[in-house]
Structure formats: C-alpha cells, structure tokens
Amino acid sequence: MEILDSFRTDKFPHIWCSGCGHGIVMGALVRAMNKLDLDHDKTVIVSGIGCSSRATGYLNFDTLHTTHGRALAFATGIKFSEPELDVIVITGDGDCTAIGGNHLIHAARRNINITTIMFNNSIYGMTSGQYSPLTPQKAKATTAPYGNIEPNFDPCELVQGAGATYVARGTAYHIKKLTRFIKRGIEHNGFSFIDAVSQCPTNFGRKNGFKSAVEMMQWQKENTITIERAAKASEKEVKNKILVGELHHNNRPEYTANYEQVIEKAQKGGDN
Amino acid sequence: MAGTNKVGIEVKRNWCKGCGICIEFCPKDVLGWDEEGKVKVVALEDCIDCKLCELRCPEYSIFLLEKEGHNG
Numbered sequence: 001m002e003i004l005d006s007f008r009t010d011k012f013p014h015i016w017c018s019g020c021g022h023g024i025v026m027g028a029l030v031r032a033m034n035k036l037d038l039d040h041d042k043t044v045i046v047s048g049i050g051c052s053s054r055a056t057g058y059l060n061f062d063t064l065h066t067t068h069g070r071a072l073a074f075a076t077g078i079k080f081s082e083p084e085l086d087v088i089v090i091t092g093d094g095d096c097t098a099i100g101g102n103h104l105i106h107a108a109r110r111n112i113n114i115t116t117i118m119f120n121n122s123i124y125g126m127t128s129g130q131y132s133p134l135t136p137q138k139a140k141a142t143t144a145p146y147g148n149i150e151p152n153f154d155p156c157e158l159v160q161g162a163g164a165t166y167v168a169r170g171t172a173y174h175i176k177k178l179t180r181f182i183k184r185g186i187e188h189n190g191f192s193f194i195d196a197v198s199q200c201p202t203n204f205g206r207k208n209g210f211k212s213a214v215e216m217m218q219w220q221k222e223n224t225i226t227i228e229r230a231a232k233a234s235e236k237e238v239k240n241k242i243l244v245g246e247l248h249h250n251n252r253p254e255y256t257a258n259y260e261q262v263i264e265k266a267q268k269g270g271d272n
Numbered sequence: 273m274a275g276t277n278k279v280g281i282e283v284k285r286n287w288c289k290g291c292g293i294c295i296e297f298c299p300k301d302v303l304g305w306d307e308e309g310k311v312k313v314v315a316l317e318d319c320i321d322c323k324l325c326e327l328r329c330p331e332y333s334i335f336l337l338e339k340e341g342h343n344g
Binding site for chain 2: 001003004007012013014016018019020021022024027028031064172173174177179201212213214217239
C-alpha cells in the first residue's frame with residue numbers, strides 16, 4: 001500500500017467515473033516513480049485540462065494544473081529554469097494533440113528532457129464526448145453521431161517524426177508494460193512520450209457498443225499486438241492492430257544541455 | 273496446490289466504485305460481487321499473489337497484504 005503515500009488520499013475517491021482507465025494509468029505512473037525512488041521535492045508534475053489532467057490534484061508532489069493544451073509550455077519553462085528537476089507532463093489526447101499540438105511537436109523537436117504521458121481515451125470525456133484528433137475514424141461521438149469522418153493521428157509516429165527520442169505505447173490492460181515504459185521514459189535523457197491507451201466507458205464506450213469498462217479492456221487486449229510479436233507475425237495478423245511496446249529510442253543532444261553550453265560560452269566572454 | 277495462503281486481501285470499500293475490473297480479470301476467480309455491487313473476496317485460498325487486481329484497480333481500493341511469518 002506504499003503507493004498511497006504518493007497520493008493526496010484526502011481527495012479520494014477521485015472524480016473519474018467507475019471503470020475509467022485514468023486511475024490505472026496514474027497508478028502506473030506512481031509505481032514507475034516509486035521504482036526510480038524519485039525525490040518528491042525534485043519532481044514536478046504538470047497537466048493541462050481535461051479528465052486526464054485532474055491527476056495532478058491527486059499526486060502528492062509539486063504539481064501544476066495549467067491551461068488547456070499548455071502543459072508542455074509550462075513544463076518547458078520549469079525545466080529550462082531548473083534543469084535538475086524531473087519534469088513529468090500528464091495530458092489527454094485532445095489536450096495533447098489538438099489544443100496543445102504545436103507545443104507537442106516543438107517539445108519533441110527540441111528534445112527537452114521532459115516525460116509526457118498521454119492518457120489516451122480517444123475522446124473529450126470531461127465535456128461529454130466530442131471527438132478528438134485521436135478518435136478512430138467511423139467511431140461515434142456527440143459531435144459525430146453518424147460516425148467520425150476524420151482520420152486519426154498516430155501520435156507515436158507524430159512525435160517520432162517531430163524528433164522525440166523515446167516513444168512507447170502501453171494500455172490500461174497491459175499494466176506491467178505500461179509501468180515499465182513510463183519508468184524508462186523518465187530515465188531517458190531527452191523528450192519521452194508514452195501513449196497510455198485508456199478507456200472512457202461513459203462518453204466513448206456507451207456510444208460505441210461497449211457495455212462496460214471490462215469489455216473495453218478486453219478490446220485493448222484483443223486489438224493490440226506487441227512489437228516483438230508483430231516482427232514475427234504475418235501481415236494479416238498485424239493489420240488493424242495497435243502496436244504496443246517501445247516504438248522508438250535513440251539519443252541526440254538535449255535542449256537544456258545545449259543551452260547550458262551557450263551560457264558557459266557567454267560567461268567566458270566567447271565570441272557572439 | 274492451488275493457493276499459497278501467504279497473502280491477505282484488503283478492500284477499501286468506500287473507494288470502490290464497482291467497475292468489476294479486478295473481478296473479471298482475476299485469473300483464479302478469487303474475487304466476486306457483494307450485495308452492493310462492490311468487490312468482495314470469495315476464494316482467498318486460490319490467490320496466487322499475481323497482484324493484477326491491485327495493479328489494475330483504477331481506485332486503489334484493493335491491496336494484497338503479506339501475512340505475518342512469510343517473506344514472500
């Protein structure tokens with residue numbers, strides 16, 4: 001029960017609906033942080049707006065609940081002013097890829113050492129179920145009663161293309177993998193992005209034929225494939241499956257370290 | 273031998289919202305529903321200490337406890 005030490009338990013039970021995957025993902029984050037023994041006074045957790053972003057209210061760390069889509073902008077400021085802090089961003093699929101889409105691609109491009117965990121329930125849950133850039137095509141939403149006509153982003157390919165240096169995807173069902181990926185994301189020196197597939201039984205599930213959160217997690221199990229298995233599987237087996245695993249990992253110069261070099265150079269009175 | 277009997281299970285009923293994730297994904301059917309639609313332990317002796325209920329509980333309302341005299 002040591003996990004409870006990392007929460008503001010006086011705020012429990014939390015606001016999320018019965019069966020919401022966000023509690024599972026927040027649990028994975030806390031367990032990952034505990035494994036790393038992160039100093040509570042040197043860890044800052046920043047969130048935007050939405051169901052996911054309520055998480056910062058429950059975490060017993062230094063937390064910042066910011067404006068819609070801007071979690072990464074605030075986090076960039078924090079990391080830039082105090083590079084020794086571990087900075088973690090909690091965001092949702094709408095917050096991260098629609099309202100905050102520009103902040104996302106530029107944080108990835110800069111390779112700033114921030115770990116972003118995107119609680120991905122494929123919908124704007126808090127405002128009752130409008131489609132987001134990650135709502136699958138043909139899925140129903142309050143704003144797409146006949147089915148969503150827009151193709152969705154693959155957020156992992158998006159951030160990899162923009163320059164992120166650690167990219168992984170887990171799900172609420174694949175809880176041990178998800179915890180491991182978050183841990184590795186925090187350990188990685190550079191921009192880390194974890195797509196944490198979650199479920200919204202209330203505003204996505206009910207409109208899309210799911211009778212319960214359990215059914216949605218069963219869907220996560222049946223409609224995903226690990227990258228290890230996908231590498232050996234036939235094209236037919238992999239088709240339409242969501243890849244779970246560490247999708248991308250490389251190293252290149254980190255943003256605040258680059259900036260530190262500029263400061264040193266300027267202080268030595270080097271050439272402009 | 274089905275269970276280890278090394279563990280106990282604590283349920284925080286006031287946090288449980290009755291989603292059933294712990295019950296449905298328990299590989300040994302250790303958990304069931306109570307009369308209020310919340311989780312209850314029905315077959316502790318079959319528990320294999322996999323902790324999947326604890327890890328997947330969205331409410332942090334179920335925990336495996338090691339019983340005294342055992343070190344895992």
